[in-house]
Every structure is written in structure tokens, then in C-alpha cells.
Amino acid sequence: MNDLLEVEEIETVFRTERGEVTSVDGVSFRLKAGETLGIVGESGCGKSVTSLSIMSLLGKNGSIRRGEIRLNGRKITGLAESAMRRIRGSEVSMIFQDPMTSLNPVFTIGSQLIESISLHLKLKNRQARDHAIDMLRKVGISRPEEIMDEYPHKLSGGMRQRVMIAIALSCKPKLLIADEPTTALDVTIQAQILDLMKKLREETGTAIMLITHDLGVVAEMADRVIVMYAGQVVEEADVFTLFDKPLHPYTIGLMSSIPHLDADDDETLASIPGTVPPLQNMPSGCRFHTRCPLAREKCSALAPPLLEMAEGHRVRCWAAQGDMEGYETQAKGEFL
Amino acid sequence: MLTYIVRRLLIFVPVLLGITIINFIIVNMAPGNPVDMYIDPNMSPEIIEAKKEALGLNDPLIVQYVKWLGTLLTGDLGYSMSSYAPVAQLVGERIMPTVTLGLAALVLALLIAVPLGILSALKQNTKIDYFVTGLSFIGTSIPNFFLGLALIYIFAVNLGVLPTGGMQQLGGDGGMWDRVRHMILPAIVLATAIAGRKVRYVRASMLDVLKQDYLRTARSKGVHEFWVTNKHALRNALLPVITVVGLEIPILLGGAIITEQIFQWPGIGQLTLQSMMSRDYPTIMALNLIAAIAVLGANLLTDILYSAADPRIKVG
Amino acid sequence: MIEFDSSVLERPQPETASTLLQLNGLKTHYPIRKGLLGRVRGHVKAVDGVSLDIREGETLGLVGESGCGKSTIGRTILRLEQSTGGQILYKGEDITRYSTPKMRPLRTEMQMIFQDPFSSLNPWMRVKDILKEPMLAHGKATASTADAEVDRLLDAVGIPRSYKDRYVHEFSGGQRQRIGIARALSLNPKFIVCDEPVSALDVSIQAQVLNLLKELQKELGLTYLFIAHGLGAVKYISTRIAVMYLGKVVEIGTKDEIFRNPKHPYTRILLNAYPVPNPHLRGREKIVVQGDVPSPANPPSGCRFHTRCPFAQELCRQEEPPLAADGTNGGHAAACHFTL
DSSP states (O other): OSSSEEEEEEEEEEEEEEEEEEEEEEEEEEEOOOOOOOOOOOOTTTHHHHHHHHHHHOTTTTTEEEEEETTTTEEOTOOHHHHHHHHTTTTEEEESSOOOHHTOOOOTTHHHHHHHHHHHSOOOHHHHHHOOOOOOOHHOOOHHHHHSOGGGGGGGHHHHHHHHHHHHTTTOOEEEEESSSSTTOOOHHHHHHHHHHHHHHHHHHOEEEEOOOOOOOOHOSSSSSEEEEEEEEEEEEEEHHHHOOOOOOOOOOHHHHOOOSSSSOOOOOOOOSSOOOOOOOOOOOSTTTTTOTTOHHHHSOOOOOOEETTTTTEEEEEHHHHHTHHHHHHHHHHHH | OOOHHHHHHHHHHHHHHHHHHHHHHEEEEHSOOHHHHHHOOSSOHHHHHHHHHHHTTTSSSHHHHHHHHHHHHHHTTOOOTTTOOBBBHHHHHHHHHHHHHHHHHHHHHHHHHHHHHHHHHHHSHHHHHHHHHHHHHHHHHHHHHHHHHIIIIIIIIIIIOOOOSSSTTTTOOEEEEEEEEHHHHHHHHHHHHHHHHHHHHHHHHHHHTTTHHHHHHHHTOOOHHHHHIIIIHHHHHHHHHHHHHHHHHHHHHHHHHHHHHHHHOOOOHHHHHHHTTTOOOOHHHHHHHHHHHHHEEEEHHHHHHHHHTTOOOOOO | OOOOOEEEEEEEOOOHHHHHHHHEEEEEEEEEEETTTEEEEEEEEEEEEEEEEEEEEEEEEOOOOTTTHHHHHHHHHSSSSOOOOEEEEEEEEOOOOOHHHHHHHHHHHEEEEESSHHSSSEEEEEBHHHHHHHHHTSSOHHHHHHHHHHHHHHHHHTTGGGGSSGGGGGHHHHHHHHHHHHHHTOOSSSSEEEESTTTSSSSHHHHHHHHHHHHHHHTTEEEEEEEOHHHHHHHHHHEEEEEETTEEEEEEEEHHHHHHHHSSSSHHHHHHHHHSOOOGGTTTTOOOOSOOOOOSSSSSSSSSSTTTTTTOOOOHHHHHOOOOGGGGOOOOEEHHHTTO
16 A cells, blocks of 8 residues: 655755756655645755655656655656646645735636636536535635625735635645645634635545644644755654654754744754755765754764664664764753 | 726826926927918017917917817817917817827837737746746837838838828728728837836746745646746736836827828828927817827726735725 | 832742833824825724833733734834824823934844844845944944944854954844844844844744743843744743734733633633644643634724624623733733623
């Protein structure tokens, strides 16, 4: 039995004026049907490019140089554009960060919904419209008949994100890729959207790939989490293990640098020194060694592999993989 | 919407009044007058003076203007001072040829500019893009009269496939095809400059739209790239183009003066030149008034079209 | 007349008690112009009667969702927007209607740090010139001392001195924000409005900048108005917090009072809606409010939150609850008829 999505060692590169850059370097993960996978990382870590690689929406300058992506056991890397189009919006669909710019301003909500419905479900006029209205109702939009004929600018950010979700789920996809779906929204609206996503996930059984920089959102939503840094997966675990027992110094640093609402704030907040290295100029060895408090010679010389340390818990760090005494407390201590 | 249009039309009245006043002053400031322009050297000064008196040219400027305005308000454009024909009739005969030619040029220009601009944007920084951009540069910078003469030389004189000028064959049937044949060259001349400017505008607008998030949304829905471009992107890219097409109307009228002269096209442009040469004040004033109405009307139409095309803009 | 307030005794008093800045019923309304003649058809009530005080050396956090008016308050205090009502008192002096020349000396004392350091720093200037310009303009340095001052500022914000000849685009987001902070510090200000200073930054960089702001405050005795929508950052840096909704302060108190014992339903909902980075708490009871924030051009009658408040009653629809008086003198107060 295959997993719903299998991503194997993909490497995604972009041609730029200053030569080729590798945005995603050897990323592998699997996603079971109905599962929610969180992908966490900072800007430039390759989390969005990973999702666009799956959709094969890398634009003119991007391409997957090696590796394989399988959807339901079927290889979709290297698939013809026409076959890929049949997958997009029907088997795999996507919602994006900024609901204000993700909808086309000159078409009505209805026509943008019906577009994908008639494309994939082959429903005709009346039926397509009914299905669209039904979807709007499902995402909690009151007066769906009226909203059908409205243009996006009449709707608030939260409403637009609901519409985006309605479009994405209208053809019953098996996988929904949500790229920072609540980042642009206010806290109370974020709570509404996360709530809605949970509800719909239960109703439809859709698997979700949730890309975010917000550990709070991941803790709220994900079953399993992948942490990415500089184009690579550095840690993978189920959500409880990851938050209870993070192994990679980057994950630990990330977690201790968010101010907790229930913490005592008189101490200095932990922070990861330095900045993310530019894609054109990746450090040798472990990519995190330039910012890692535990880094030693080996780290700058040799790139660590991603190894499974416990059932389903993979980490890319020499220190975490070695038998370093009291490593975890040391890692935490270094950041404080 | 209707109240908006009515309100805009009401503003037209003072604006037009202002334009006619300024025009009247400028026209009268030009040296010479209608009588001077066709006097026979043998005419006695008394006769000349009597002629001027009869035409009211000796009245103070303000009196002349008020008289002109008075007759205008009765719906009368007055009589030409050179041909003595009613101005309304002179203008009436010539307005349709110019409108037809102008529209043909505008449509032709857009038919060239929109596809080329989009192609250029889609192929940004490729040889095709450079070629189209270069072409638009030539189109913008080539002078009307030069292009006109060159086309006449090639197609009428050398190849003999198209007429050198006029609107229909002498003694011909004046049918549809005959008129179209006569319109081809002047329309191309007028369209060239417009198309040159519009290509670059469409290209810039399209490049801007191609970066928008909603195109990624459309692609992620599985929409064919052809429709991503020609439905989702195109409609947005053409919105700003509507505005600048409206701005072409005055330029078109200006360009018509030279082009109609070259191709002997019996339109407003030709009449403008003739009446200016003969200082035919009533005709010049009437033509100016028509030009002003055309420009104001084009602006209003632009605003209405824009609000119809872009749901975010509501006039009123 | 100073009335004795018995609750003062129960509250821990901050060491620095002198008020640096005081807002009395501050209003900033923007006219909505419509039609041919631009007749005013209404007002966007961005800030609509805000009273609060900021004491020397403290950080007052200002939180709320977009459109609540928190950024407008900051801009109005610095006179980047003109207030339409109420008073701004700086060191006891009413500066609300100060003329531009009269504001000039105060401009050096009050500075601002913006959300997007990239668009607020001139891309055509080298870092050293960005920092020198205000010092030279205000006579805080001469051509001969300015270079040393630039070095001092770069040291203070943790940017290597050798970078001073670079342009803004050569820096990362976090470094740019450090430069923005250095520029704000260049005039030795007393009071800094920090308008969403970390919202555009990556998580690991946010912590760096927050720590820097805290250190600088301790060293230089700065007073901050810290505007943000991220509750974590606000809690970490603030002494006291004011929560805003639709142009009004709905609750104000020390950070512990706000976070441990929120009185206003909106505060509670805001805290509750914040996703907690702890998966064990995901099943917790949550109040999710329905609907969107109403338009500030046409705020609801009575309590402005009543349209979304799960506890709203008839009284809330009719009467606007006042913010109790102790809200402006350091106490914990909520503008709610039925405080929790």
C-alpha cells in the first residue's frame, strides 16, 4: 500500500542571472491519506518551493533536477503538462498566504469557483452553480447566493480565504497544500480559519500539507512536522515528539526564540545568532554550523545525513546522532 | 450611473465655454483676417473696409464673440467667410469621413498593439521581445508625412495596387470596397504611431499582471496556460489600456490634419487646414468646438468603460 | 484635586512613576470625501477617544487587530498625523497644536521604528550617511564627530563597523531593522514609537531584535510605545499593555494583569485565539468569535465589540461602557459593562 504522497530526494533548482541556485536539496517525506503534515522553516528555507515542486508550478526558470514525487503510487515528476493540469485543482489543490491578492479582481467569486468545478467535475451550468453555492456554505459563508455574484474586493480578508478554501476543496482533492494560510490574517480571523480547516479535514478526510513559519499553528494543526533549513529537511517527527523532545539545535533554537504567553519574561529571550545563509553561498558541511552553538570541526567539514533516531524521528545533526553526553540539555543551555 | 453622466455633461458647459473663449482670442491673434486672405490687389481700400464692416470684423472682439455665441445658441454655426456656405453643412459633410478613418485607425492600432504587446511580455528579454520593442520604437518615431509619402510611393506609384488619395474613385460606384481601398493607406499611417505607443503600454501592463498571485491561483486550479494568459491575465492587463486609448482621441484628431492633407481625404483635418489658411473664423471656431466635444466625450466614455470593466471602480 | 485611590496600595508600583506622555481623549478622524465637490460624507474614526499615559522608562504595548487604530496613535503622537480632538501631553506640555518649528526640538526626543525597514530607509544612501543625516540636521554632531558617532551607533545595534559604506539592499531583514533602530537612536531620543518592528522578520531574527530593544532600553533609559499584533512579542517586551478595538482602548493594565487576568471579553478572546506552540494544549476550550471587525467609518452603537461578543446583552447594544478612570493612572481597567 502506497502512501498518498511520496517525495523522494528531490532537488529543485532555479536559473537566475547569477547562475543556478538550488532551493530544495534532497528533500524526502511521505504523507498518508488524511494526515496533516506541517512544514516549518524561515523564509528561504525552501518550504514553498517544495510545495510548488509537487504542483509542478515552478515557472520558466525553475525545474526539478533529480528525485521523484509520487501521488498514490503514480510518478508525477516528469508528467506531461496536460496530465499535470488534470491533477492540479482536482487531486491536489492549494491555498496561499495572501487572500487579498490570490483571487482575480475582475471575476466574480462565483465564476472563479465554477471555473475549477466545470474543469474537473465536468458539471454544467446549473449543477456547477449549485455545487459552488454548496461549497461556499460549507466554508461558513452566509448568503452564498449573493456572494457568488460579488467581486473579491467586497470581501474581507477572512472571507476571501474562505473562498480560496472553497475553491481548493470544490473538486474533493486528496491533498490540500496550504502555504501560510493564516499569516496575513488577524488573530481572531486566523482562529476562525484554522477552526474551519479542522472541521473540513474531519468531514472530507483530505490530507493537508501545512506550510508555515508559525510553530503555534503547527502545534495546533499538524500530526507530523518537518523542519526545513536552507533547502534541507533537518528534523522530522510527530508533533508531540517534536515539541517535547526536539533534537536538532535549529529546532531547539526556533522553539526557544518564540516568546511564550505563559513564560516569565525577565530573562533574555533565546535567539539564534546570525542569519540564514544565501542560496548562492551555502556553507560547507552542515548548513547550520555557522549559527549553531554546538558546532565543532566535523560539522563544518562533513555534511550530516538525515538519520532516523527513533521510530519516525529523523534528524540531520552530528551531535544529535552521536553519543554526546547530555547533548539535549547542553543544546538547550547554549541558547539561553 | 445616470446621475453621474448627467452631472459630467453639465460640467461640459462651462468647460466648453472656456475653450471657445480661449480659441476665439487665439484665432483672432493670428495675423491677417479673412478679407486680407483673398483680396485682389486692385480692390480699393473702401471696398475692403466695407467688406470687413459687413462681416463684423471691425467690432470689438467681445462683441464679435457674443454675436458668435448668440448664433451658436440658436443652433446656427454661421457662414464660412471664404466659401459663404453654412458652416454646419461644411462640417457635416466632412465629419463622417474623419470619424470612419479615425475609428479604423484606432481599431487597426489595437489589433496590432494588443497581441504584440502581450507576446512581447510573455517572451520578455528574448529576441522576439527585442524585435517587438524595436518595432514599436520605429512606429512611434516615424513622422506621419514621411510614412504617408513612402506608402504612396510604394503602393500607389510603384505597385499601383492602392489609390494615391481621395475617398473614392472618380466616376466609380463609391461602394464599400472602393472606400476601404482608399482608407487603407491613411489608416495605416494614423495607426502606426498609436500602435507604437500602445505596444509598449500593453507590454508593461501585462508584465505587471504576470507577477500577480491570482495567476498562480488559476494555475493551481489546473487552468490551461492559454486561459491563464488570455482570460485571467489579459482582462487585468487591458484595464489600464482603456484609459490611454481615450487619450489617443485628441492625438488622432491632430494627426488627421496632416494625414488627410497628404491623402486628400475629405475630412475634418483637411477642412481645418484650409480654414486656418483662409482665416475662416466661423469654420475654425466650429471645428475647435467639435474637437473639444470629442475630447471631453472621449474622456467621459473612458471613465464609463473603465468602471464597467473594473468592478473595483465605481463612478458616481 | 487628587483623590486617594485605595487600589494604589495593592498594586506594585513601578520605580519610575513620572509620566512622560499622556493622551487625553485623543481622536484622529479621517474625512471620507465623496462626489464632485469632495463633500465630507463621514469619517473613518481611526482613533476615537483614547486616554492613556506612558511613564518614563516603561514600555507600553499596544495590541489589537488591523484597523483598530494602534498605528494611527503612534503616528499621531509623533505628529505624522494631525489629531482631530483631545490632547497629547509630553512632559506635561500640551503639544497637540504645536507648530512645525516648535515641534522641531521635540522631534529629536521622539523617534520611530517602522515595520518595514526596507521602505523606510533611503536605498540610494550608504548606511553611514543614513545615520549621519539626522545628526547633522539637528546639530547633534559635526562633520568631524559624526564618523565616531556612526561607529558608536553601529556598535550599539550590533552591526560591524566595516559595513557602514554599504547600501541598505545589501543587508538582511534583521540587519536592516538594526539600522532602522540605529537611525532612531542617532538623536539620543527619550521616547521611541516602535510600530510593528518585528512583524516582518523571521522568527529567529525577531528574538534578536526584541533582545536588542530591551538591552537598549535598559542602557539608555528609553521609553517605548510598542505597537504590534503579535502577542508573544508584546508580552515579552512590555511593562504595561493596552488592548485596542475599533479606535478605543478596551483594556489596559500591567502585562501580568492582562495576560493572567483579562477582564474584557475581547482581550480574553484575543489571548485565547493565539495559537500556542504546545500540541498538548490543542484540545483546549476555545472561544472563536464569528464575523469580521466592523468598519471604523461606521462603528456599532453602544459597546463596539457587542456585534462579536459572545457575552453581549441588551445594555451593551445601547450604552457605551467607559474605561474606568484608573486605566489612565496605572491601574487595571476594562471598558466593559460585564467585566469577566
